[in-house]
Amino acid sequence: MRSDQEFLxxxxxxxxxxxxxxxxxxxxxxxxxxxxxxxxxxxHRSFLKYLGLYGDRVNLQQKMDAIHAELDMNEIRLxxxxxxxxxxxxWNKYKINSLVAASVALLxxxxxxxxxxxxxxVKDNSSQYSALRRDMNSIARRQNALVKEFNKKNxxxxxxxxxxxxxxxxxxxxxxxxDGYLVTxxxxxxxxxSIYVQGNDGQSYKTKVVHMDKxxxxxxxxxxxxxxxGLAAIPYTFxxxxxxxxxxxxxxxxxxxxxxxxxGYLSSQSDYAGxxxxxxxxxxxxxxxxGGPLVDxxxxxxxxxxxxxxxxxxAAFAIKTKFLLKSLEELADVEGEQIVLNxxxxxxxxxxxxxxxxxxxxxxxxxVY
Amino acid sequence: MSKEQKQQxxxxxxSLLEGIKRGNSDTLKILYKQFYPMALRFVTHxxxxxxxxxxxxxxxxxxxxxxxxxxxLDLKCQLKTFIYSICRNLWLKRLGKxxxxxxxxxxxxxxxxxxxxxxxxxxxxxxxxxxxxxMKRLGEPCQSILKDFYIYNMSMQDISDKFGYTSxxxxxxxxxxxxxxxxxxxxx
Numbered sequence: 001m002r003s004d005q006e007f008l009x010x011x012x013x014x015x016x017x018x019x020x021x022x023x024x025x026x027x028x029x030x031x032x033x034x035x036x037x038x039x040x041x042x043x044h045r046s047f048l049k050y051l052g053l054y055g056d057r058v059n060l061q062q063k064m065d066a067i068h069a070e071l072d073m074n075e076i077r078l079x080x081x082x083x084x085x086x087x088x089x090x091w092n093k094y095k096i097n098s099l100v101a102a103s104v105a106l107l108x109x110x111x112x113x114x115x116x117x118x119x120x121x122v123k124d125n126s127s128q129y130s131a132l133r134r135d136m137n138s139i140a141r142r143q144n145a146l147v148k149e150f151n152k153k154n155x156x157x158x159x160x161x162x163x164x165x166x167x168x169x170x171x172x173x174x175x176x177x178x179d180g181y182l183v184t185x186x187x188x189x190x191x192x193x194s195i196y197v198q199g200n201d202g203q204s205y206k207t208k209v210v211h212m213d214k215x216x217x218x219x220x221x222x223x224x225x226x227x228x229x230g231l232a233a234i235p236y237t238f239x240x241x242x243x244x245x246x247x248x249x250x251x252x253x254x255x256x257x258x259x260x261x262x263x264g265y266l267s268s269q270s271d272y273a274g275x276x277x278x279x280x281x282x283x284x285x286x287x288x289x290x291g292g293p294l295v296d297x298x299x300x301x302x303x304x305x306x307x308x309x310x311x312x313x314x315a316a317f318a319i320k321t322k323f324l325l326k327s328l329e330e331l332a333d334v335e336g337e338q339i340v341l342n343x344x345x346x347x348x349x350x351x352x353x354x355x356x357x358x359x360x361x362x363x364x365x366x367x368v369y
Numbered sequence: 370m371s372k373e374q375k376q377q378x379x380x381x382x383x384s385l386l387e388g389i390k391r392g393n394s395d396t397l398k399i400l401y402k403q404f405y406p407m408a409l410r411f412v413t414h415x416x417x418x419x420x421x422x423x424x425x426x427x428x429x430x431x432x433x434x435x436x437x438x439x440x441x442l443d444l445k446c447q448l449k450t451f452i453y454s455i456c457r458n459l460w461l462k463r464l465g466k467x468x469x470x471x472x473x474x475x476x477x478x479x480x481x482x483x484x485x486x487x488x489x490x491x492x493x494x495x496x497x498x499x500x501x502x503x504m505k506r507l508g509e510p511c512q513s514i515l516k517d518f519y520i521y522n523m524s525m526q527d528i529s530d531k532f533g534y535t536s537x538x539x540x541x542x543x544x545x546x547x548x549x550x551x552x553x554x555x556x557x
Contacts, residue, residue, distance in 0.1 A: 016522070053500075055521075057497055059520070060430070092475065
């Protein structure tokens with residue numbers, strides 16, 4: 001058994017490789033035979049590793065210090081100096097800050113513009129511009145039938161109680177003959193359950209549809225009510241030919257519960273789609289005016305009001321009387337019902353107020369349920 | 370500067386790494402001259418002094434040597450980038466600004482994240498400082514005796530002469546005592 005000191009000297013010699021081959025084998029055998037020596041060797045070896053690393057580092061540091069002392073610091077300082085001009089360096093340093101500032105500014109600008117309604121103004125302008133185009137597809141959709149939708153609320157303010165006030169639509173119609181034939185638009189009575197007409201005196205009559213013509217948008221009604229006692233002689237006549245552009249016309253209709261007079265002039269021989277069935281009339285009309293008579297200065301019915309273009313000023317449309325007459329012929333052919341139209345005009349020499357007074361009794365509010 | 374001269378002064382990564390492995394002292398010189406200005410520039414532009422730059426750079430070189438010595442260097446980028454990244458990391462840590470102000474750091478080179486290397490370095494630093502502290506407490510002549518024997522590989526005969534021991538055996542006994550003390554200091 002060796003002392004610790006002796007063993008470590010031996011181990012040092014072994015680790016440094018100073019032993020001969022025979023001595024090495026002897027040392028290894030000794031370690032294998034003596035467990036204590038084995039652990040001592042391992043401990044010593046790992047400690048020497050730390051010591052070696054420490055030494056390496058100290059060494060390296062010394063070497064580097066020596067190199068550092070040799071360096072020409074002035075030259076290095078010069079090369080380490082910024083190559084970039086001051087402005088570039090400042091930009092690099094504050095790039096992020098300025099980007100943040102810029103985005104905040106942008107945000108502020110746009111949110112202010114948005115809050116002050118700048119973008120909505122822009123939008124308005126563009127829609128005004130696009131309105132200048134004649135978009136045929138959308139015009140068709142924009143043409144509103146002048147049918148008034150009744151307020152579905154009843155007097156209590158409750159809704160959906162159709163038993164009390166089930167009237168769905170209101171429009172206008174006018175008499176064709178004294179025995180109770182009326183004309184209105186097809187779109188007014190289309191899919192109607194029952195139709196009532198109410199005269200200027202407030203009397204309501206039940207009516208039935210005797211003829212419908214979808215392509216002309218014409219419907220012929222007949223008063224079918226026991227209380228009906230016939231009308232006075234029709235004061236107006238029906239113009240067979242076409243009227244000229246610029247002619248003054250007027251209409252009476254029921255956009256509300258009271259008859260409303262409207263005055264205007266013929267503005268075109270065809271409607272928005274170029275369809276020659278109807279005139280274009282510059283006249284104020286509203287939902288409820290559908291089916292109203294379009295009368296010229298002499299008291300001739302020249303058309304039946306049927307609709308208007310919502311996005312154009314003063315563009316209403318009225319079916320030409322010619323097509324009413326065609327419908328009546330058809331009615332006579334198919335149904336065998338002959339409607340005799342009035343041929344004597346009593347209105348020609350009257351002024352407008354008197355004309356209206358006379359016509360008024362023959363214009364009815366059409367209520368569709 | 371001509372092309373040939375440039376090749377002489379700017380050594381490529383492969384030959385540098387080879388030189389480090391072989392412990393070539395010229396390689397260290399080349400390495401130092403080639404990369405120190407880069408570290409100096411980075412540190413001095415980020416509120417550091419020349420001495421800071423020296424410390425940081427030397428630490429980075431030590432890490433590089435250590436990595437190579439332990440054969441743990443897995444260089445996936447240029448040596449320049451590696452050294453720069455270590456310097457950058459060390460300096461930011463020293464500034465204590467790593468998280469808060471890293472946006473305002475003025476960079477001159479590309480850098481890579483070095484999580485493993487930094488952990489490794491911290492571990493090594495700990496060992497080194499422990500050993501250094503132990504050595505300091507050990508005092509002279511023990512320190513020099515152990516260094517001469519274990520680090521500079523001097524023979525016991527030379528050590529005995531150097532420190533004026535009457536016999537080599539005396540020197541050996543002294544060395545043994547010193548070693549035991551150092552172990553005690555280091556492991557506690």
